[in-house]
Amino acid sequence: MLTMLAKQQLETVLKKALGEGGDFAEVFLERKSTNAITCEDNRIEKVVSGIELGAGIRVIVGDNTAYGYTNDLSEQGLIEVAEVVAKAAKGTQQDVTIELKKVQSPVTSTVKQYPEDVSIDEKVRLVEAANRAARNIDDRVKQVAVGYGDVVQDIWVANSLGTYVEDRRVRTRFVVNVVAAHEGLIQTGYEAVGGHVGFELFQEVSVEELARQAANRALLMLKAKPAPAGKMVVVMAGEAGGTMIHEACGHGLEADLVQKQLSVYAGKIGQKVASELVTVVDDATLPGKYGSLTFDDEGNPGQKTVLIENGILKDYMYDYLTAKKEGRASTGNGRRESYRDRPIPRMTNTFIAPGQSDPEDIIRSVEKGFFVKKMGGGQVNTTNGDFVFDVTEGYLIENGTVTEPVRGATLTGNGPEVLQMIDMVGNDHGFAIGTCGKDGQGVPVSDAQPTIRIPNLTVGGLLE
Amino acid sequence: MEDYGILAKKLVEEATAKGAHQAEVYISKGKELTIEVSKGQVETLKNAEEHGLGIRVFVDQKMGYAYTSDFSPTALTTAVERAIANADKTFADSFNVLPKPVLDHRELDIYDPGIEKTSVDEKIQMALQIEKAAKEYDPRVKIIESCTYQDSQYQVTLASSEGIVTGYHGAYCGCFAYVVAEEEGDAQTGFGLQFELKIADLDPVKVGREAARKAVRMLGAKNINTQKAPVVFDPYVATNFLGVLAPALSAEAVQKGKSLFAGKLGTQVCSPLISIIDDGALPGAIMSAPFDGEGVKTGRTSLIEKGVLKSFLHNSYTAAKEGVTSTGNAVRSFKSTPEVGTTNFFIEAGSVSRDELLSGIDRGFYVTEVMGMHTANPISGDFSVGASGLWIENGKLTKAVRGVAIAGNLMSLFQQVDCVADDLTFFVGRGAPTIRIKEMTISGS
Numbered sequence: 069m070l071t072m073l074a075k076q077q078l079e080t081v082l083k084k085a086l087g088e089g090g091d092f093a094e095v096f097l098e099r100k101s102t103n104a105i106t107c108e109d110n111r112i113e114k115v116v117s118g119i120e121l122g123a124g125i126r127v128i129v130g131d132n133t134a135y136g137y138t139n140d141l142s143e144q145g146l147i148e149v150a151e152v153v154a155k156a157a158k159g160t161q162q163d164v165t166i167e168l169k170k171v172q173s174p175v176t177s178t179v180k181q182y183p184e185d186v187s188i189d190e191k192v193r194l195v196e197a198a199n200r201a202a203r204n205i206d207d208r209v210k211q212v213a214v215g216y217g218d219v220v221q222d223i224w225v226a227n228s229l230g231t232y233v234e235d236r237r238v239r240t241r242f243v244v245n246v247v248a249a250h251e252g253l254i255q256t257g258y259e260a261v262g263g264h265v266g267f268e269l270f271q272e273v274s275v276e277e278l279a280r281q282a283a284n285r286a287l288l289m290l291k292a293k294p295a296p297a298g299k300m301v302v303v304m305a306g307e308a309g310g311t312m313i314h315e316a317c318g319h320g321l322e323a324d325l326v327q328k329q330l331s332v333y334a335g336k337i338g339q340k341v342a343s344e345l346v347t348v349v350d351d352a353t354l355p356g357k358y359g360s361l362t363f364d365d366e367g368n369p370g371q372k373t374v375l376i377e378n379g380i381l382k383d384y385m386y387d388y389l390t391a392k393k394e395g396r397a398s399t400g401n402g403r404r405e406s407y408r409d410r411p412i413p414r415m416t417n418t419f420i421a422p423g424q425s426d427p428e429d430i431i432r433s434v435e436k437g438f439f440v441k442k443m444g445g446g447q448v449n450t451t452n453g454d455f456v457f458d459v460t461e462g463y464l465i466e467n468g469t470v471t472e473p474v475r476g477a478t479l480t481g482n483g484p485e486v487l488q489m490i491d492m493v494g495n496d497h498g499f500a501i502g503t504c505g506k507d508g509q510g511v512p513v514s515d516a517q518p519t520i521r522i523p524n525l526t527v528g529g530l531l532e
Numbered sequence: 533m534e535d536y537g538i539l540a541k542k543l544v545e546e547a548t549a550k551g552a553h554q555a556e557v558y559i560s561k562g563k564e565l566t567i568e569v570s571k572g573q574v575e576t577l578k579n580a581e582e583h584g585l586g587i588r589v590f591v592d593q594k595m596g597y598a599y600t601s602d603f604s605p606t607a608l609t610t611a612v613e614r615a616i617a618n619a620d621k622t623f624a625d626s627f628n629v630l631p632k633p634v635l636d637h638r639e640l641d642i643y644d645p646g647i648e649k650t651s652v653d654e655k656i657q658m659a660l661q662i663e664k665a666a667k668e669y670d671p672r673v674k675i676i677e678s679c680t681y682q683d684s685q686y687q688v689t690l691a692s693s694e695g696i697v698t699g700y701h702g703a704y705c706g707c708f709a710y711v712v713a714e715e716e717g718d719a720q721t722g723f724g725l726q727f728e729l730k731i732a733d734l735d736p737v738k739v740g741r742e743a744a745r746k747a748v749r750m751l752g753a754k755n756i757n758t759q760k761a762p763v764v765f766d767p768y769v770a771t772n773f774l775g776v777l778a779p780a781l782s783a784e785a786v787q788k789g790k791s792l793f794a795g796k797l798g799t800q801v802c803s804p805l806i807s808i809i810d811d812g813a814l815p816g817a818i819m820s821a822p823f824d825g826e827g828v829k830t831g832r833t834s835l836i837e838k839g840v841l842k843s844f845l846h847n848s849y850t851a852a853k854e855g856v857t858s859t860g861n862a863v864r865s866f867k868s869t870p871e872v873g874t875t876n877f878f879i880e881a882g883s884v885s886r887d888e889l890l891s892g893i894d895r896g897f898y899v900t901e902v903m904g905m906h907t908a909n910p911i912s913g914d915f916s917v918g919a920s921g922l923w924i925e926n927g928k929l930t931k932a933v934r935g936v937a938i939a940g941n942l943m944s945l946f947q948q949v950d951c952v953a954d955d956l957t958f959f960v961g962r963g964a965p966t967i968r969i970k971e972m973t974i975s976g977s
Contacts, residue, residue, distance in 0.1 A: 109788055111623035114597065117614040118867055121602040122582065132573060137580040139601045156577045156652075192621050210789045247790055247911055254792065254912050295916070295939070297975040298758040329675050329719075330712065410576065447903045447918070451677075451712050451721045452753075454935050456918035458907030478904055478916035480937045480975075528916040528937020528975040531760055 075168045078226040084150035092128040094227040098407040107195045108213040122407035127157040168232035173362040173369040179238045181267040183218035201276035205283040211247035225367035233367035248286035257285030264360040295477030295529030301437035302525040309500025310515020315446040315455040316483040322413040323390035332453035341381045342487035348376040352416035358501040359416035359513040366402035373399045387413045405509035419516035423493025427519035432468040439463040453483035478528040494519030540691035552589035556692040567681045569659040584866035591619040593628045627852040633696045642702040644730045658736045665740030673744045677710035696827045707739045713747035722747030753932035756976045762896035763972040767957035770964035779910040782872040783850035801841045803949040808836040812875035819875040819961040825864035833859045878963035882952030889953045891927035898922045913942040937975040
């Protein structure tokens, strides 16, 4: 339906946006269609469908950005916003010619089964199956919430450099939350799976298995003791996810924070910022991952960027504006939550590359320590590098063996210190998905890491 | 508003004609302005308008929902039809009913025309004042991450098959700042924030100075040894902890077995010094509105009184299930069904000053920022968060502390509160005074 807006009309809007001057203008059109199914209390509670339609217009003059958005996607509606934005940008008037050319991405989407081609009944059946699987584990399972969600996001980006891009993103997500209770104690277990994929996700993933894992974690935590407190050797499993690397260095390598001197990694390109065992990559081109992109939200193709190679800082993640400030190309990391937001540098799929060690050997090397089997969310202060991440499944390590489960631990450390400290890196690799928040914008990402050993990290628990 | 009232009513009629037994249409329209300045210049100026519509239907007491921000006639009809089709897949529930209209309509003072009247240039000046005040506070304030002025004007329209056709206008505005202080290679951040219903109440200079003060006092922060000690939460940190408690006070969580407070009505659940209130009609407060997301009158609900659990928050569904009246806590956007949520939610102020509260502590930890609060578990109550702040010695704030963690369970935390100060401060829709916890484990080096 949006293709009604011909390139010629977008050219007119862009010219209007630069009508009062400016270095760069861009129109971002979006149509997002979503479906969500929720099951709780042993029944299908909600089925919600939605359509969001809107356009964002941006004009850059020097370092300054003017931004506006609207739901009125007629040519007249867009011209009105373009005029408001042009006035706010206050550049110097000049003559512009814009000729839009369609750009193809070298990265191709691999979606096989579009959500609209699957009946709602089939989606409901999956949700019900997961609900049953979790409840059948044990009668201490008191509540199960299962959520299915699909999103089809069509975007059109046109800018005054002549770039014109059309892209369709399809994302599918499945979440299970289990509450278990016993003798007055309540604990929870959470599992989520998702990707830049369609319904074919469920050919690879068993939702019943996912539900059982969530239920088993909730039950395990019922018998877990409170986590200990203080500094200790920490081993993080490959399957634990990548929250640690996302927080400990990912955010600090986003070019906007670097340029504003808000990152401990600013000015350190070419320097050793991590142990030589550590290589960190952001890769939007991985097929089907939750953070994968054919194009970013500025019309640049998704790409693979090596950020840290064998401990040496190689590059940051850039969007158009931050790249322009340094006279270089964007790394395809310009992302936004929706047409309401201006793009900023964001991660896609970020990971520590696998190393050489056998994960079993890493655990065996620890006499007394903490084993992280699954991570939850995290947060970082990029200015001083301090970060935290939540452990949703943790154990003690005693004499080289993983022993009893512990609950309620957050691990806290300093990014640059921890990266230098990593002294063993496993040959395994595990991904986890999440929604990353920055400047009030949430975007889908995935993170991964191999099993790693950190000799000295603070575990936030309780003293006996 | 009249136009949207007519549209909403028309869609309700379309839905009932197409098979919905009950229908409700919620329309929101908003206008947003954000001005971010840096180095004496406007860095980003965002000016936008948008609208959205959500339709909720009950067919044989089964609920269906759809929303759209495309208001073309075809898109609106599609939304109506999808909502009805979605209802077919959900569970029939006799408590699925729409509320009746509120008869005593009242006006709340929640729309300041001054926000619309103040020019963009004057608002840019306010943002610049924040930055100037932060820089002038101390030469060590070297980097301005952002100094922002923001306002929002909105209009809500609601119509239902039960005879509701109503709406209101509201507006709020705010200033916030994130700054960095630097000294000898050490860089620390600080923030300041203020949101108000009336633009005349904004004090950009105060916001800038507060951000600067918080950044500067964290310079030279160090880790401390793992130990047990009294801990004080400043109003911002106390508000963060209160936020984790919010879901447990919703009747929905109780009915689903997901609340720490289930089965505890009438019992002592917190220290007798703690009283927690939700007030959707609180004068001067950002989240006040004449009615909630499904048209029920808002008001004051005393949830915890002197430590005793008195009540839970309800929407029409949870209230019907329990045979009580909704507390007017159906919270929503056009994209969501009306769910139980908080409005203006706060811990009541105590009677001592902050300094008096601190004076009783020989050695303790004054927490001014927590990291990873979103990882706290509102169902089990377990939390473990990164913390930074100032060390207390002999009742006085001394050196800065960072990189430690504090952990525990929310229930025991609020039971261990042994002093509440008189400095209740709101951070948008939530607020708390400074509170003191008798003893906690601090995980450090």
